[in-house]
Amino acid sequence: xxxxxxxxxxxxxxxxxxxxxxxxxxxxxxxxxxxxxxxxxxxxxxxxxxxxxxxxxxxxxxxxxxxxxxxxxxxxxxxxxxxxxxxxxxxxx
Amino acid sequence: xxxxxxxxxxxxxxxxxxxxxxxxxxxxxxxxxxxxxxxxxxxxxxxxxxxxxxxxxxxxxxxxxxxxxxxxxxxxxxxxxxxxxxxxxxxxxxxxxxxxxxxxxxxxxxxxxxxxxxxxxxxxxxxxxxxxxxxxxxxxxxxxxxxxxxxxxxxxxxxxxxxxxxxxxxxxxxxxxxxxxxxxxxxxxxxxxxxxxxxxxxxxxxxxxxxxxxxxxxxxxxxxxxxxxxxxxxxxxxxxxxxxxxxxxxxxxxxxxxxxxxxxxxxxxxxxxxxxxxxxxxxxxxxxxxxxxxxxxxxxxxxxxxxxxxxxxxxxxxxxxxxxxxxxxxxxxxxxxxxxxxxxxxxxxxxxxxxxxxxxxxxxxxxxxxxxxxxxxxxxxxxxxxxxxxxxxxxxxxxxxxxxxxxxxxxxxxxxxxxxxxxxxxxxxxxxxxxxxxxxxxxxxxxxxxxxxxxxxxxxxxxxxxxxxxxxxxxxxxxxxxxxxxxxxxxxxxxxxxxxxxxxxxxxxxxxxxxxxxxxxxxxxxxxxxxxxxxxxxxxxxxxxxxxxxxxxxxxxxxxxxxxxxxxxxxxxxxxxxxxxxxxxxxxxxxxxxxxxxxxxxxxxxxxxxxxxxxxxxxxxxxxxxxxxxxxxxxxxxxxxxxxxxxxxxxxxxxxxxxxxxxxx
Numbered sequence: 001x002x003x004x005x006x007x008x009x010x011x012x013x014x015x016x017x018x019x020x021x022x023x024x025x026x027x028x029x030x031x032x033x034x035x036x037x038x039x040x041x042x043x044x045x046x047x048x049x050x051x052x053x054x055x056x057x058x059x060x061x062x063x064x065x066x067x068x069x070x071x072x073x074x075x076x077x078x079x080x081x082x083x084x085x086x087x088x089x090x091x092x093x
Numbered sequence: 094x095x096x097x098x099x100x101x102x103x104x105x106x107x108x109x110x111x112x113x114x115x116x117x118x119x120x121x122x123x124x125x126x127x128x129x130x131x132x133x134x135x136x137x138x139x140x141x142x143x144x145x146x147x148x149x150x151x152x153x154x155x156x157x158x159x160x161x162x163x164x165x166x167x168x169x170x171x172x173x174x175x176x177x178x179x180x181x182x183x184x185x186x187x188x189x190x191x192x193x194x195x196x197x198x199x200x201x202x203x204x205x206x207x208x209x210x211x212x213x214x215x216x217x218x219x220x221x222x223x224x225x226x227x228x229x230x231x232x233x234x235x236x237x238x239x240x241x242x243x244x245x246x247x248x249x250x251x252x253x254x255x256x257x258x259x260x261x262x263x264x265x266x267x268x269x270x271x272x273x274x275x276x277x278x279x280x281x282x283x284x285x286x287x288x289x290x291x292x293x294x295x296x297x298x299x300x301x302x303x304x305x306x307x308x309x310x311x312x313x314x315x316x317x318x319x320x321x322x323x324x325x326x327x328x329x330x331x332x333x334x335x336x337x338x339x340x341x342x343x344x345x346x347x348x349x350x351x352x353x354x355x356x357x358x359x360x361x362x363x364x365x366x367x368x369x370x371x372x373x374x375x376x377x378x379x380x381x382x383x384x385x386x387x388x389x390x391x392x393x394x395x396x397x398x399x400x401x402x403x404x405x406x407x408x409x410x411x412x413x414x415x416x417x418x419x420x421x422x423x424x425x426x427x428x429x430x431x432x433x434x435x436x437x438x439x440x441x442x443x444x445x446x447x448x449x450x451x452x453x454x455x456x457x458x459x460x461x462x463x464x465x466x467x468x469x470x471x472x473x474x475x476x477x478x479x480x481x482x483x484x485x486x487x488x489x490x491x492x493x494x495x496x497x498x499x500x501x502x503x504x505x506x507x508x509x510x511x512x513x514x515x516x517x518x519x520x521x522x523x524x525x526x527x528x529x530x531x532x533x534x535x536x537x538x539x540x541x542x543x544x545x546x547x548x549x550x551x552x553x554x555x556x557x558x559x560x561x562x563x564x565x566x567x568x569x570x571x572x573x574x575x576x577x578x579x580x581x582x583x584x585x586x587x588x589x590x591x592x593x594x595x596x597x598x599x600x601x602x603x604x605x606x607x608x609x610x611x612x613x614x615x616x617x618x619x620x621x622x623x624x625x626x627x628x629x630x631x632x633x634x635x636x637x638x639x640x641x642x643x644x645x646x647x648x649x650x651x652x653x654x655x656x657x658x659x660x661x662x663x664x665x666x667x668x669x670x671x672x673x674x675x676x677x678x679x680x681x682x683x684x685x686x687x688x689x690x691x692x693x694x695x696x697x698x699x700x701x702x703x704x705x706x707x708x709x710x711x712x713x714x715x716x717x718x719x720x721x722x723x724x725x726x727x728x729x730x731x732x733x734x735x736x737x738x739x740x741x742x743x744x745x746x747x748x749x750x751x752x753x754x755x756x757x758x
Contacts, residue, residue, distance in 0.1 A: 052341025
């Protein structure tokens, strides 16, 4: 199973993983803010009303969801590019 | 296998034609209703026969005798289509029928479900999905077994996978039975078995391959069915067909109407009457058993003195309606008292945060639902079916996108439904109530009591079950019955597709993990598949048999399944990938402690008054999840580190390179 590690530069592997950890951290921070912080401050956010939507309500019903979708695609595209950059991409069949 | 290559190359075209064909079919049925007098019953039968027939046909076309196709669809499902399949795998009868109703009832606080059941995919995308694909075996217990060396971890994995999936499966099968019995007037048990027949033809012959392509077909039906009614409703009431944008207006209307209703003299009168009623019931409960005897004696005396036979009959009916004994009376009257008390207080604003759940519980519930989502084995195993790690990453995005389409519409459905009821139904003379109220009243989803006897419906006289919102929306929007039938077919697709995935998870855990990996490692492919197919049928029959008992605690059981998955699976899986130092002892201890603390809080808070920080039973995972992580971490650090070989294995799971090489028959 681990044969694909052979011939890979240890330093490069480390750099790849720490890049991944950095991206993951960014994703988790945004994820936390748009859900938990937005829930916590919903009463305050609700004072802003756009097109009939109190902003706190909007975040729970749509805003956070849209950001989740974008976040996942953003992470996927970034990581797929990083695979090539660090030479750990899977071989084409 | 020219056909297979041809099929995979032309997926877009095939499902495009399928979608157009389905829409044409719905239009034809609509014409049949409008011009040829098709009855609702015959429309219902045509829908069920055609859709279940379609699913069975896909199953037959996808039959297979290859292990990799049976367990992981040959790892050939493109990211986009795996996203659709995951969408219908994930969205159950509860999402389709119940979600909008929950928001209708809970207002802002109901959004915990919307955020929780979508935000979990972010966790899945960054912590698990791509790595599980790289690992590239067949089941989730496979990963636990490989990473934590041996059968102990695998066994816990099997037990957790089966408990979580089986409770969830019962709920789906019950959903199938309810839809079938409501729309076709079939007996509940007959409905269950007819629906299950469709699932079995599909999954038994083709395993994951058949389930995948059926789920894509089911997604298309369920999303079309879900989106049509709110679009029409939105266009009719606001002039904007995009309900997700337009329902801001409905929210403002709701807010204004709620204030007006709470200030209305008649509504206040009704609330007062309920308060009186609750007090009367309270006195009756305290006066048991004497109060029940007194009521009986009173009615008997009245029957003896009745002037006309009609009066007598009415009184005799009332006597029969009384509880049988003091025990029965206590249960019934306490429930009635609760309902009366609920209607005696002015409603809290729909838009107000934390009016029904406090902030703490809302945060806890959202968190538990998210982690539970990322820990459910029937969802996780879908990411084994894509060709590469790259595809796995993109596929999580597509999954959430397809789920998002329904979930961001659900609050719009809830808002339009509530706005309609508050503005156009409340205040109507009872004789002029629209037909949909009577239709859904017949099956007990809508009811009212004219407690102040003024012949007009007040808000506080009306009870609407959450499920009624989605089911009645086509009629509320003034759409023909063909759309109501479509919604039922959509609900059925949602229940069947989830049931399919769950059934496969359970039978795979038993046939692959328990039998092949732990009992007979030399079993031939033919034997393995035969065992798997047999177990599938047996599991389906057991679940149908359990479902016919219609256990009332089912909704709670499903919430518990989430917490169990969250507290036992999620920490062990994440630590297995993200912490090289995590070892067998740590994982086993973590899973035990996570699972037990979760179960203890569930049972304790539900039945024995256990209460920590006021956290409700439904969020029991709140304690088990962090404990699962902490114990895993601490015990791993206190015991010997995993072998170099194991650390290399973790290292290899973290990089995509070699993903396609890891697959063998």
